[in-house]
Amino acid sequence: MALHRRNGTPFGKGNHDLRQNGSVAYTNGHHKSNGTVLTDETAHPKASKVGKKDFSESFEEVELLTALVTYMSYIILALVGYCRDILMRLGIDKDKAAQESPKLKAFTPLYQDFDSFFTRHMYRKVRDNWNVPIAGLPGAESDLLERYSDDNFWSFKLTGTTRKVINIGSYNYLGFAENHGPRSDAVVASTQYYGNGVCSSRQELGTLALTVELEKLVAEFLGQEDAITFGMGFATNSLNIPSIMGRGCLIVSDRLNHASLVLGVRLSGATVKVFEHNNMESLEKLLKMAIAEGQPRTHRPWKKILIIVEGIYSMEGSIVKLPEVIAIKKKYKCYLYLDEAHSIGALGPTGRGVVEYFGLDYRDVDVMMGTFTKSFGGSGGYIAGSKELVDYIRVNSHSATYASSTSAPVVEQVLSTLKTIMGRDGTTVGQDRVEALKRNTQYFRRRLREMGFVVYGNDDSPVVPVLMYLPAKMTCFARECRKRGLAVVIVGFPATPIIEGRARICLSAAHTRQMLDEALKIMDEVGEELGVKYSRHPLPPLTDKSKME
Incomplete structure (x- = not known):
């Protein structure tokens, strides 16, 4: 069965010829402003009428020194890991990772590859920041089940208590993950x-x-x-x-x-x-x-x-x-x-x-x-x-x-x-939440950049990556935020480029201004303590606060 476009052209067939009439005017969208902000404006005739005049994205490049230190951090982690592997083979250190059965010596190993090495010696050291169990809905606030490890994060045990946190890690953009x-x-x-x-x-x-x-x-x-x-x-x-x-x-x-x-x-x-x-x-x-x-x-x-x-x-x-x-x-x-x-x-x-x-x-x-x-x-x-x-x-x-x-x-x-x-329910709840998400997004993004954090992405995107670069600072940032009552998701290599570890924030229409201000206060404190405000071009604070409302 062939698929067809609405104009009758078959979706499943059709040759593509480079020699076609007509031309399209466009730019690559990378107009640098002060060396850090990339303002994207399309130049296609139709797009110029419908495009976003305020379409802007920020991708500030990492400083050379920070990049070198980040690379060195991973190199040191890898060297320590190889040394520990040698100690484990000598029986001096104990390996609790999954092992091949002696009966399968003739088979290609399933576990002893780079992925297993990365899990044993890198991911394991920071895995308290992942797979954190929650004891409620993933709303603007959540209850985290507290846990501890007495074997260097090989395993975890629940304490039986919970901690209420402001949740800026879930994809609950419009706040419809609710229980009432x-x-x-x-x-x-x-x-x-x-x-x-x-x-x-x-x-x-x-x-x-x-x-x-x-x-x-x-x-x-x-x-x-x-x-x-x-x-x-x-x-x-x-x-x-x-x-x-x-x-x-x-x-x-x-x-x-x-x-x-x-x-x-x-x-x-x-x-x-x-x-x-x-x-x-x-x-x-x-x-x-x-x-x-x-x-x-x-x-x-x-x-x-x-x-x-x-x-x-x-x-x-x-x-x-x-x-x-x-x-x-x-x-x-x-x-x-x-x-x-x-x-x-x-x-x-x-x-x-x-x-x-x-x-x-x-x-x-x-x-x-x-x-x-x-x-x-x-x-x-x-x-x-x-x-x-x-x-x-x-x-x-x-x-x-x-x-x-x-x-x-x-x-x-x-x-x-x-x-x-x-709006089929006869209310404006849906529209109100769409508008609330946009306000929260623009407010939170601007405040982070005013504080001096390196923030990636578009001004209208509720996904807010905050660059931490170094693996140690990235993990400490999540731990310190959690201690202060803020749940943050961190993402590092191999999910991101090796020098671009980050905290990934997802904003929601369910977040109140008070919640966002508290989250910003915590991030500001932890950011100062860990020295992760890497931006060389922070935004100046708005003198007219009403523009951020």
């Missing part, structure tokens, strides 16, 4: 009627009336013809990209795309080329070369070309330059796959994501993907697009064929939340 109110009441009623599980895949007996209603509402919300939902956000990418792409196809992927997209690309069997993050010059140069050269060995035209980008990049806090991507996509007759896992609900005047944020036409995005795990307080994901595309995925998707369907309580949570965002 009309949405929670609807979930309870749905559970009583449908039960807890579906016990079937979508292609068998796993399609509920609620599921059909949700898919219609998602398509309407996104301005698309149809939509299909899945029970897991990660699988929405990894198991559906292979259903629309295959051998003889080309996928052009942003270098910082999520692991679920990377896995989906690998499983598809398509040729993949990676362009520099959010760099339009890199994207177009890559496309020109790929189209001119054609497929490897045969040099035949590609069956189809798919550009894959994200709305908000979850580690960088940056927003895709969608007007420029769409302009390039149209120029080279490619398809566009947009992952809105973090941007749906969090961007745009009414929470409809990055397309609405730029004021673009939803139909210019061929495949719109998103998840329900962030702004909607549920789980699962969706793909929206033309009816031909969605019908094709319903039949060919491994997730629709083999994975269990989303349970009724989760579907009801997402459905009732979506109705609230759209």
